[in-house]
Amino acid sequence: MRIQHLDSSTKKNLLEDLLQRSPSSYGQYEQAVAEILNNVKIEKDKALFAYTEQFDHAHIDASNVRVTMEEIQAAYEEVGEELLRVIRGSLESIKSYHEKQRQFSWFDSKPDGTILGQKVTALQRVGVYVPGGKAAYPSSVLMNIVPARVAGVDEIIMVTPPGADGRVNANTLVAACEAGATAIYKVGGAQAIGALAYGTESIPKVDKIVGPGNIYVALAKKAVYGHVSIDAIAGPSEIMVVADETANPRYVAADLLSQAEHDEMASAILVTTSEKLAREVSDQIDGFLKELSRADIIQKSLDNYGYILIADTMDEVIDTANEIASEHLEIMTKNPYDTMTRIRNAGAIFIGEYASEPLGDYYAGPNHVLPTNGTAKFFSPLSVDDFIKKSSIIGYSREALERVHKDIEAFAEAEHLTAHANSIKVRFEENR
Amino acid sequence: MRIQHLDSSTKKNLLEDLLQRSPSSYGQYEQAVAEILNNVKIEKDKALFAYTEQFDHAHIDASNVRVTMEEIQAAYEEVGEELLRVIRGSLESIKSYHEKQRQFSWFDSKPDGTILGQKVTALQRVGVYVPGGKAAYPSSVLMNIVPARVAGVDEIIMVTPPGADGRVNANTLVAACEAGATAIYKVGGAQAIGALAYGTESIPKVDKIVGPGNIYVALAKKAVYGHVSIDAIAGPSEIMVVADETANPRYVAADLLSQAEHDEMASAILVTTSEKLAREVSDQIDGFLKELSRADIIQKSLDNYGYILIADTMDEVIDTANEIASEHLEIMTKNPYDTMTRIRNAGAIFIGEYASEPLGDYYAGPNHVLPTNGTAKFFSPLSVDDFIKKSSIIGYSREALERVHKDIEAFAEAEHLTAHANSIKVRFEENR
Numbered sequence: 001m002r003i004q005h006l007d008s009s010t011k012k013n014l015l016e017d018l019l020q021r022s023p024s025s026y027g028q029y030e031q032a033v034a035e036i037l038n039n040v041k042i043e044k045d046k047a048l049f050a051y052t053e054q055f056d057h058a059h060i061d062a063s064n065v066r067v068t069m070e071e072i073q074a075a076y077e078e079v080g081e082e083l084l085r086v087i088r089g090s091l092e093s094i095k096s097y098h099e100k101q102r103q104f105s106w107f108d109s110k111p112d113g114t115i116l117g118q119k120v121t122a123l124q125r126v127g128v129y130v131p132g133g134k135a136a137y138p139s140s141v142l143m144n145i146v147p148a149r150v151a152g153v154d155e156i157i158m159v160t161p162p163g164a165d166g167r168v169n170a171n172t173l174v175a176a177c178e179a180g181a182t183a184i185y186k187v188g189g190a191q192a193i194g195a196l197a198y199g200t201e202s203i204p205k206v207d208k209i210v211g212p213g214n215i216y217v218a219l220a221k222k223a224v225y226g227h228v229s230i231d232a233i234a235g236p237s238e239i240m241v242v243a244d245e246t247a248n249p250r251y252v253a254a255d256l257l258s259q260a261e262h263d264e265m266a267s268a269i270l271v272t273t274s275e276k277l278a279r280e281v282s283d284q285i286d287g288f289l290k291e292l293s294r295a296d297i298i299q300k301s302l303d304n305y306g307y308i309l310i311a312d313t314m315d316e317v318i319d320t321a322n323e324i325a326s327e328h329l330e331i332m333t334k335n336p337y338d339t340m341t342r343i344r345n346a347g348a349i350f351i352g353e354y355a356s357e358p359l360g361d362y363y364a365g366p367n368h369v370l371p372t373n374g375t376a377k378f379f380s381p382l383s384v385d386d387f388i389k390k391s392s393i394i395g396y397s398r399e400a401l402e403r404v405h406k407d408i409e410a411f412a413e414a415e416h417l418t419a420h421a422n423s424i425k426v427r428f429e430e431n432r
Numbered sequence: 433m434r435i436q437h438l439d440s441s442t443k444k445n446l447l448e449d450l451l452q453r454s455p456s457s458y459g460q461y462e463q464a465v466a467e468i469l470n471n472v473k474i475e476k477d478k479a480l481f482a483y484t485e486q487f488d489h490a491h492i493d494a495s496n497v498r499v500t501m502e503e504i505q506a507a508y509e510e511v512g513e514e515l516l517r518v519i520r521g522s523l524e525s526i527k528s529y530h531e532k533q534r535q536f537s538w539f540d541s542k543p544d545g546t547i548l549g550q551k552v553t554a555l556q557r558v559g560v561y562v563p564g565g566k567a568a569y570p571s572s573v574l575m576n577i578v579p580a581r582v583a584g585v586d587e588i589i590m591v592t593p594p595g596a597d598g599r600v601n602a603n604t605l606v607a608a609c610e611a612g613a614t615a616i617y618k619v620g621g622a623q624a625i626g627a628l629a630y631g632t633e634s635i636p637k638v639d640k641i642v643g644p645g646n647i648y649v650a651l652a653k654k655a656v657y658g659h660v661s662i663d664a665i666a667g668p669s670e671i672m673v674v675a676d677e678t679a680n681p682r683y684v685a686a687d688l689l690s691q692a693e694h695d696e697m698a699s700a701i702l703v704t705t706s707e708k709l710a711r712e713v714s715d716q717i718d719g720f721l722k723e724l725s726r727a728d729i730i731q732k733s734l735d736n737y738g739y740i741l742i743a744d745t746m747d748e749v750i751d752t753a754n755e756i757a758s759e760h761l762e763i764m765t766k767n768p769y770d771t772m773t774r775i776r777n778a779g780a781i782f783i784g785e786y787a788s789e790p791l792g793d794y795y796a797g798p799n800h801v802l803p804t805n806g807t808a809k810f811f812s813p814l815s816v817d818d819f820i821k822k823s824s825i826i827g828y829s830r831e832a833l834e835r836v837h838k839d840i841e842a843f844a845e846a847e848h849l850t851a852h853a854n855s856i857k858v859r860f861e862e863n864r
Binding site (some may be wrong): 022070082083085086087089090097100101108113114115117118119121123124134137139140171207208222225226227228229232233242243250251254255257258260261288291292293294299336337340343344345346347348349350351352353355356357358359360361362363364365366367370371375376377378379380381383385389390391392393394395396397398400401404407408410411412414415416417418419420421422423424425426427 | 454490514515517518519521529532533538540545546547548550551552555556566569570571603639640654657658659660661664665682683685686689690692693694720723724725726730731766769774775776777778779780781782783784785786787788789790791792793794795796797798799803807808809810811812813814817819822823824825826827828829830832833836839840842843844846847848849850851852853854855856857858859
């Protein structure tokens with residue numbers, strides 16, 4: 001794995017490299033996605049099923065688009081008791097963590113009759129996209145459905161592309177059932193996003209669409225944003241490890257590889273003050289690579305977006321971490337909680353040598369749907385917040401309004417909005 | 433104003449009418465906006481100033497793009513003490529309300545060494561767009577800047593288009609200064625959004641862009657979403673009044689008109705169980721229209737998107753309110769707080785006959801930047817939430833990881849992610 005000294009030009013090149021992976025540079029697919037969305041909007045089921053035939057090579061129609069109880073029972077048998085127990089253990093942790101994220105309606109009142117507050121309401125119906133094929137991850141199903149469930153969403157509509165045999169991954173089905181999906185439909189790609197955004201005869205329109213997908217899915221979500229809400233647009237996975245000389249090179253190497261195996265666009269970066277650690281991690285990576293089943297993908301990912309960077313000072317390490325704003329950030333330093341206080345931008349922060357990144361993917365409880373590609377500067381992990389919305393509450397008495405009514409009228413008149421001023425004036429006509 | 437009986441076909445037509453106003457049906461401007469954004473991204477200041485010349489007819493360059501202290505002082509003199517006092521009173525209420533929205537980092541620990549939590553961090557730099565010309569509203573300046581300030585954002589960069597004389601509205605400048613803008617630049621339109629999203633020699637790149645604007649601004653914000661964050665895309669203003677026979681028709685009429693005066697696309701809807709109220713409100717509207725300065729705009733708005741709907745039951749009234757999900761919802765019923773409990777979708781809910789909508793625009797404290805055009809089903813008012821983001825915190829001890837490590841490995845292997853499993857295994861190699 002390449003080892004470089006961290007200086008401003010290394011950092012600039014690195015940041016530019018990483019941004020290459022952004023979905024916004026895939027303009028060539030936008031036209032195709034717009035056409036798919038428009039056809040599904042107008043032709044509904046007809047277009048949806050035609051695209052499923054075209055892209056997934058599966059014969060899906062109104063009679064078999066929705067996953068049945070029989071299919072779910074068969075999936076439970078296929079999955080088996082051992083994996084079911086593991087899924088349920090993970091689900092328990094995820095629920096417990098997300099329950100702590102719940103927000104509540106509040107109000108503040110004054111004795112003059114003023115009541116101000118916020119009413120928190122769950123979204124009514126949401127759509128969860130789950131990729132099929134090689135990226136059919138039951139853990140992602142849990143991570144997308146649980147926060148919606150905890151928020152109190154009435155209906156959780158899941159979509160996932162079928163195989164050519166018209167079937168859906170058994171692990172996906174069981175995870176969806178355990179997490180609490182209301183209905184599961186066998187459609188995928190941009191056409192599934194269109195169905196969720198506009199509704200078809202078979203699939204109900206939702207208020208928000210969440211879940212990762214390929215570039216077509218990501219662009220389709222972006223295109224329907226505003227008509228419905230969406231979660232952050234997911235990019236390729238990333239890990240950054242911030243380490244000093246106290247870090248265990250074998251653990252650092254294994255954790256870097258755990259993200260590099262996702263796909264060739266994934267990024268794995270170590271930033272350290274220790275040249276010794278840098279070399280040891282590189283050696284450990286070479287050793288592991290011989291044993292891992294996805295070594296080809298990992299090698300390409302490391303060649304493209306893998307870096308070991310040696311910095312002169314811990315300040316430089318921290319600045320780099322904050323500039324890159326990695327999806328996953330592991331801190332393996334002598335005082336990792338101290339280091340954490342200086343991290344401003346990261347999706348999830350893993351602290352200490354036993355908080356390995358896959359612990360967060362599967363089991364600890366925090367969501368593994370995280371902002372990628374620098375967006376941790378302004379986006380948050382998927383959470384209960386994504387499935388609620390707020391309404392302001394404003395109650396005023398005559399007494400409360402009377403005290404400020406002339407100021408409101410003056411402000412409205414300064415903005416030349418006389419009908420605004422009038423609506424306050426009419427309440428006090430007898431005083432004028 | 434048209435009076436109709438509320439039935440399913442009235443409601444369907446109404447919902448379709450309102451959706452006509454959505455920014456998503458303005459596809460013809462998208463190409464122009466994409467071109468402006470791309471030129472600003474590549475040519476930076478040069479393109480920015482050329483567009484300012486072209487669209488605003490103002491000569492702006494690097495030497496005068498940033499508003500100076502002298503210009504701000506002149507603005508204070510122009511605004512005068514009386515309006516300044518009103519602005520400060522309003523600012524006080526807005527600050528006080530938004531301070532109650534602050535969210536805090538939290539953690540939950542277990543005696544086995546597990547620490548899970550969320551770290552809340554303010555965004556570092558945000559951009560606030562403020563329209564110029566006839567829509568230069570100092571109240572909007574306060575509403576966009578205060579939540580960023582309360583959240584703890586380091587830098588608040590405001591942009592607003594100059595007049596042909598190169599000057600910016602004095603009320604806007606004073607409001608920005610009072611609210612706490614870090615810097616103010618004289619640029620507007622899609623080109624200003626491009627400057628904030630990508631950065632130019634004069635204007636720094638921001639993490640998030642908020643604030644209302646015309647269709648070019650709205651489309652530009654949508655286009656840069658993902659590269660930076662944005663607030664909800666603002667549509668034309670709306671008011672819905674939910675009323676029974678106890679409502680004061682003069683107040684209802686005045687409040688409907690207060691939103692109709694915004695522009696010809698604004699919508700004002702009364703839904704009531706009282707035919708008598710419906711007729712009286714219509715008469716009152718005719719009376720007011722003779723006196724109001726923006727009567728032409730109001731008349732067009734009412735003709736296009738104004739409705740008085742008579743429902744058979746309060747249940748139908750409530751269902752309609754929830755389906756339309758109005759930006760502003762006034763409740764003027766015998767027991768308005770009872771009615772409020774049944775409202776699921778609305779931007780801001782005004783309760784009782786003294787909670788007139790303009791009270792919320794100017795003075796009460798809750799934000800007047802609200803979800804429009806049905807998006808209150810999934811979006812919230814602008815708030816402190818918009819200017820923070822969260823990072824998950826995951827700390828585990830050897831003891832805590834040891835208890836679950838085999839389950840994590842099993843889950844990773846079920847997803848065929850062997851490097852994920854490996855990163856857990858290496859922590860317990862001596863045990864195997």
